[in-house]
Amino acid sequence: MKIEIKGPIISDGEQWIYDWFEIPATSPSSVAKQMKKASNNEQLEIHINSGGGSVFSGSEIYTMLKDYKGDVIVKIVGVAASAASVIAMSGKKIMMSPTGQIMIHNASTSGRGDHNEHQHTATLLKTIDESIANSYRLRTGMSQEELLGLMEQETWLSPQKALNYKFIDEIMFDNEKILNSMSAIQLKNDGTLPQEVIDKVRNELKKMPNVINGMSLEPVPEVKNNEKEQEDKIKLLKAKIKLRIL
Template sequence: MDPRQRLHALASNRSGSGYRMAVQPGSTTARVDLYDEIGYFGVSARDFARDLQALEDVDTIELHVSSPGGDVFDGIAITNALRQHPARVVATVDGLAASAASFIVAGSADEVVMARNSELMIHDAWGMAIGNAADMRKLADDLDRISNNIASMYADKAGGTVADWRDVMLAETWFSAEEAVEAGLADRVETKREDDEDAPAKAAFDLSVFAHAGRAHAPAPRTPVASASGSRNTQTSERSTAVAFSDEQMTALREFAGVPSDADEGTILAALEDKVTAPAPQPTPTTPTVPEGMALVDQATLNALRTDAAAGREARNRQLEQERAAIVDSAVQDGRIPPARREHWLNQLAADPGAEQVLASLAPGLVPLEELGDSGTQVRNQASTEDDTYRQLFGDTPKEG
């Protein structure tokens, strides 16, 4: 049977299953409807890949999707079958692309179109196991590996890292058509026709297995690569990433680059490169503000001032020592204290300058200037007299030097 006749037969035989491949006679565009679960009792990867091989002469595949997802590995196999086909793949999410269906469109299509009011959902891989603790731990490791693999497809399409997209998947994130484009998972929202009416999408599948039954019941999505300025990631037929800017963004870029309002992208890029490579302007030197009552000095002057201050303190200490010595020597000379007590009074004056008043209060001649009789006894008596006088003035505890 001719491949095209076989496809027409396939479309007829499976018209009630939600899965269909068809090529109009004489056309090089094939339409593929994926309106069912992936794997399980829906569309198997084996059937999909076999039917896709019959599309030998087409150069465009229009993939229309409305699916709650399903088996991960069937979904990956379908993704790779579409990737390996030479035709350009344009995927349109007509209703819902959830779970495995979301990475089929994000990972296989050269262009992803969100029909108005359609939704897209991504989440971490699920699994079930029966067995002991080791079996459960192995399942957890397998699910992490599978989920990281899925996250890499979203990262390849939209940018960001695998870890970033895993966080979004773990939160079970739902996107409206516009939010999917903003996140970079889709390229554009389908253009509205004049006779179309907006209506919220109705779930054709049982979504109770998910944490949220659609975008209306889910929190606002958080995405690793959000375009606050309105630009989006697009993919060419060679699956390379390009950036499309709006008219408003192009105007802002021209103004920033300082080029005419009709400058093309090449002129803008050259001007921006000049700005990037130009040396940064040097800051204008400013005079530092000095608080009132203070003055700035250089380091050499500051060091000299510190040296002078240290020398001044040393000279002042020597001067004080000389003054104390003169006071004590004067007291010895006029007989107020005996020579044997000279060091005691020098220490006393150094510890307590008020001791000078004690010396001044002593009457001259208390100590004979000429030695009479037992000089030792006389000195002891004089010292006792001084001590009595000191205790009368300052108490019983003498100050030590």
């Protein structure tokens, strides 16, 4: 069964206004209404193209989909930004169009009042950011600090970056894995390689006889230093090519 998440993510009380003007929008009640049509916990296919909106409505929709007894497949067909990116994390399997985007950022609001009111609002927003990051953390396995750092920067994720960070499971239509290439490997915020890349390199090098950390353990005669050094470089180069981290 297909369910579309389109337009802004809004509260239940606003849905009738958007419906009246025939403007696409998504509220928790509109999603719940569609879910009730599903029979025998049939698979749900969620198509998302939304710039986000209400974080609390997004949280409610995310929770409903996560709590669903059947399989939930998410397809990001356009953009899944802000609250819509949280909804996207509900999928048992998440797929993304090769032309799609995911955007994550800090929660925001408008307000009025004295400095105490604004300080209270700032504290509340930080708490909301932590809650939002929980949905990303459960999906990606990244640390809270890494995710809050990406949110702080208002990070836009291409399909390759989303795949690398494990926000998605696959890029749609890329059966030959053309897009899942060397460019998919990205450095972390501090400029270091992801731990999984380092682990993959180590595992591949362990498969090579007499090689640890890219260097040969065999005795190297002085007269053949250059030759052995070149051989080690070739082995390491092959490992890099195989792991697609060049």
